[in-house]
Amino acid sequence: MSLTVTEEHRLSLHQLVGPGASEALARDGLPTPPGELEALPHEAGFVARTGAREYLVGHRLGWTPGEASMPPWCFERCDRILRLQGESWCEVMSELCSHDMHRMGSGDWFMGSMAGVDAWLYVTGSDEGGVLVGCDPSLGDYLRSVLDAVIADRYQRFN
């Protein structure tokens, strides 16, 4: 029943927007998910398609889209990313989000309201990968404190 939350610092996030975005990803050898609100794994990170011509790329630190292939509109993202590891993550999420997390399979990407704030959730599909939860950096401390409180309460209630 244990669930651990760790801060994910090894991913650099970029948001690519606009007509050139998918070509830029292809040039850098990154996959482009076919449908919107879908994600594909890439090395330790992922590429998520958050809009018709909009991608959120989680890649190794230091990576930025190739200078030559830089589409005109690429923005650095500083989302706070938390990694949840442990099979009871669905139960913890059931206190924070109305989405049926049991339906989330590996590689699924979800954007919704959690603990009253907008956040994204990515199921890596591996045990050690666990589930990534990301939100606006200004709300990072809030979301982390809520997750810690829920896990602490559940631990106390069920053990």
Add this chain to the structure above:
Amino acid sequence: MSLHLLKLGLKGTDDEPRFFPQPGELKSHYDVVIIGGGGHGLACAYYLARDHGIRNVAVLEQGYLGGGNTGRNTTIVRSNYLTPEGVRFYDASLRLFQDLSEDLDINLFYSTRGHYTLAHSDDAMRTMRWRAEVNRHQGVESHVVDRDYVTQAIPGLDPDCGGSQPVMGALYHAPGAVARHDAVAWGYGRAAAARGVELHQKTRVTGIQQSGGRVRGVTTDRGTIECDSVISMVAGSTPIITDMVGLPTPIEIFPLQACVTEPVKPFLNTIVVSGSLHLYLSQSSRGELVMGAAVDPFVLHSTRSTFGFVEGLADNIVDLMPFTSRLRVVRQWAGMSDLTPDFAPIMGTTPLSGFYLDAGWGTWGFKATPISGKTMAETVATGRNHELIEPFRYSRFRDFELVGEKGAASVGH
């Protein structure tokens, strides 16, 4: 009064008179047809008969008397508004309320409790001071009190509100009161009926006839009536009636929900309202905590309840008055608020002569019941807007002369 009870006790209640006589069929002609048998409609009928001798009046109610917003609000009466015209209007209403039990010979349980509008930010404190200054300028008793005063005046209140949006102070309005809402409708209804006004329940208006730029009559599901004047006093159903005469209005209908707890021994003797927590609260004479909040977030013509409403309300009240967390909610319901862009009603004459509007009451209809009845009665009797309601005229939107009740957009209740 208690002698009356003595008589009832000894002689029995068989010859207690009916509140509302059973009206027969609809007559073919009335001088005035009032659409809507809520507090406003029945009050208007009463004042038409009492002050203007106009008795050939029919009140048409599609449901039952007082069954609309009159019986669904949280019964607060106050006059601590923001604009001078708003303060004058609601203060006149409050003063009529104070004598109403005696006028109508019915105990409305009009109870002056004092009304606190809590401020949780500097912006909110500014708005409270603005209202206090305008109120006192009109001779209405309101003043800004600080955090300590509030904590002492409302026992059990946690000024820190659980750790965010702490209470910084409040607008204290001593004349704030509560009254038994449907008894206001029954009192006016009985007094109007006693003066010859006909109260027709289960009678729905299906059309309004007009010709030559004048109202001629109304069609209902019980027959057609000719009349010289029609007054629409139907709150949440206003757009249905105005569509019948092709009169455009800015009114949109939003559900306004409320709920009540199990009865407990009285502990809250004042009325507590919080603008930023969208919460208002008083304890009824039966001991129930009566609670409400802001209107629902989107337009809907329905009195259905939502669970999210009662969750949000509980979340705020547990912060504001922690000890109430053990109280249990028994029932929740809703009314239909007719909102206008400037949070002020639309009253009086309209471009269609003989057709009068009393609408746009949002969440403030009950407090206006007596004065809206009185001013609308005089307006219909004279054909000119009573001076108290001229600022709320129908044409103000076309002329961009809106009422400034919205203030700095911190909504009060």
Add this chain to the structure above:
Amino acid sequence: MKIIDCPVIGPRPAAEFTYGGAVGAPPVEDPTPDQLAEHVFYRAGAPGVLREWWYHRPTGRWFVLERNTATNDILRTVEPEEVAYAIPML
């Protein structure tokens, strides 16, 4: 809790949306006072089917929905192109 089902994002609780109000007609050039009041203030307030803007906050997407304001049933999602109008530029 009302469910709003939109393309791509699928069924979502209404609490994730911000209501944008009814879709207005394009503004009239040099309107008369009545036309101006119509555009700025007057609303179709009676119960019926309305076209409305709804904004889904977590994905930042606007949707135009046809909704029955008496029953709260959402009849269909309207493509934004159906309500778009060109604006004159200087």
Add this chain to the structure above:
Amino acid sequence: MPFRCYEPRPGEWIDRSRKLRFQFEGHSYTAHPGDTISSALLANGVSLLGRSFKYHRPRGVVSMANHDVNALFETGDDTNIRGDITPVQDGMELHPVNARGGLRKDRDRYLDWFGRFMPVGFYYKAFHRPRSLFPFFERMIRERAGLGRVNMQWSARRRPKRYGHCDVMVVGGGPAGMSAVLEAAAQGLEVILADENPVLGGSLGYQWGGDADARQWLGQLLEEVDAHPRITVMTSSVVLGYYEDHWLPVATPDGIVKVRSRGVVVAAGLLEQPAVFRNNDRPGVMLVSGAQRLLERFGIMPCREAVVLAANPEAYAAARQLQEAGVRIRGIAICGESGSDSEHARALTRAGVPLWPATTIHEVHGRNSVSGVSLIGTDGGSSPVDRIDCDGVLVSTGWAPAAHLLYQAGGRLRYDDTLEMQVPSEWPETVVPAGRLNGAFTLQQQRDDAREAVRCLTAAMEGETGYRARSLFRDSVAHGAAWPVSRHPRGRNFVDLDEDLQLKDLEQAAREGFDNVELLKRYSTVGMGPSQGKHSNVNAIRVLARYMGQGMDATGTTTARPMYHPVRLEDLAGRRFRPRRLSPLHDRHQQLGAEFMEAGEWLRVAHYGGTREPEAAIADEVQAVRNALGVIDVSTLGKIEVFGPDAARLLEGSYTMRMGNLRSGMTRYGLIVDESGVIEDDGVVARLAEDHFYLSATSGHAAATYRMLRRHALEWGLDVHVVNRTGQMGAVNLAGPESRRVLESLVDTPLHEEAFPNLGVREARIGEARVRLLRVGFVGELAYEIHAPASVMGTIWDSLMAAGSESGIRPFGVEAQRILRLEKGHIIVGQDTDGLTTPFNTGMPWSVHLKKPFFRGRPALAHLKGRESQQLVGFALPADSPLPRECHLVIEDGEIAGRVTSVAASPILGHPIGLAMVDRALAERGDPLQIRIDEGRMVSAWRMTTPFYDPEGRRQFAGYPDSSEESHQ
């Protein structure tokens, strides 16, 4: 007198091997785990459990099912505790509610004698004339109002909520509910079964006493349900209501679970209905199902000798069950024929139990307990026997469906004359009734009805429409009496136990004109008590129907509103979620001893503490910015990227001033109004490239402005992208004479006037970080606003503080900024403006470019130009004048002529300054402003044009234009 039977009952809920101790009114008693408060008291022979709300009559157990609130208790830390269903705990100290001086000696019990002076609606008819009398009467009523007492020292408790999901939600774990759950699970569906009792089985557990196959079926159902992997069982769990789109909040012992399901089976069973006869509320008078629950669940004999009032087959089965358990049935008064010729009835006759046909109860004798009954013919005539001594009266005269959820889902009920009970007449395709509430009474009928319900439900869930309203398995015999009411000249025949309403009260209310079901309810308060009419609604409709000479359906029914049972605010509130947004520099501000203030969801620095008084600290910060160098964290500002071919068109349409002609590398003040021309937001628009803009917006309106821009992009069919970077980027504003010199030491781009002119924008680097520099400020000094990704803001802040240390750099907060911006005459949207303020009111006609053919709010502004009735003016006061506050009124000729919107003592100017929104005539005349301050004193302020400080803006070569229209490109 009730007592615990020696022999354990099969399937009883109590654990006789263990004992609990508890106290009631100071006396200590023992009970077993599994006992509720009521069963524990009855086991100890205590049958007087409460006092009624209005007449303070003695009350006891009626239903043992939470359908009535006779047995209410309070402890030190809770009140209105429902004894019938609340488990008793070791060490509990219980007291009655609303009884002064203890239950037996309740000082208000005399009220019962004055009942005749308190007819229905009496409080409307008295004590209002003269008006002075009312407060006395109100105090008397308020003292007696309410039941339990609250304790203001109770701390807030919150119990976390969670969400649940399933394909089918079955409400009610009786025979029908369990059959339905198994049927649905068999089709591979995920199912949740919720039941308000701690043990499943419902009526199968107590109503079928000796029936062998009932007990066998119960065991099989329990076993199968327990074993099934796709069935989740929630016991002691109440489904509070049905909400839109199958949203079902369930109050469980572990907090509320909000379940979303695709289909719902309402198998919540029935509410047994009381009969109406004189003193039908005495302790010892109970419903037959209440007696059966006491016997089978808690092993308690309700009484020694009972008279049964029967109108349905259930009466005879129960009488036999209780007889075999040891209760002596003195006789059965048959006020309804159904079941009187059943096998059970014949067995009772064989056992010597007299059956009295066409007979009903006329009166119950005894006060705090039953001593006997008087009988009467159902036609009011004589009865076979007049009086019978007994210590218990068991009523079995009818049922009402617990169909609240069905009603809330849009279903409707009708009165079935065969069953003498309301049954569902229509319901939505995916919310279906099953079991006894659908009129299926026998075990076989309940089993078949449940299967049929699930079959229809799953078909509808798969999209097959056009279900058939099913009543295939409804019983064909009556299960209640058409008129279970017996008149009595001296009344006390209660229709509503919560509200103490007698038969004559309802008839009197109807006689006074409250003759429809809604008015009857509101005037008499029938059904408005804590049990919400579960025992009174049907009988009240019967009384009204008979009085009006109408049928039951014609008389109608009141709306069944949530909650089915009351639920605590602590459960509804759940865990406390208060999203709080922090700047990327938050930790640094804390280390500097910052005082924070809440600005929406953000925390902002009000001022930096230090040891001094706030006013002094703020004044120091103002001085530092004016004389040396200040830095303020403005990370809460809205930050929006707008790019693509139609970027310029989007901004032309959204702002009141031209934006298309803004040159790349420059910025411009931007104003947004709503469709009626009222100011909504303002900020800076920076053009980074031909097709790329970067906007700032006020922190309070950033989200709304972002939404508006994205909506206009769709509405105007534009090829443009809008990206919200508010929290992704941080921003600081370096302001003061030393700003350029300090910044030059850090950036890799020249800052002199030609390279980086006033209102310019440049992309540059500070160390490794890529930043955007905007030469804008809100405070009227030479200033540079530095925007960068949140990840690098910390290092930028540290290098600025280091580089600026010799120049006396000082961080400043919002309070100082408010004074600095006021000295420059800049407005704050929402403080200097309100719900009706247009740019013409704030003296900003230069910001409204009407030559643009289109922009949001243009039609209204074109109409309003020149017609504004109020204007914002600047004013000043002598240094020693008392300081007015914001929103103090400007008075002219005794009338309100405006209000102060901003005011502050200006450290630089040495005297107070402010802005006021005043009537246009007064504004144009330029007379001094008479301001009414606290205690009504008046102060006179002289007029002063803005900006108050450095009017020509020499100190900044930057910042916002003042009065001239085209000062910026």
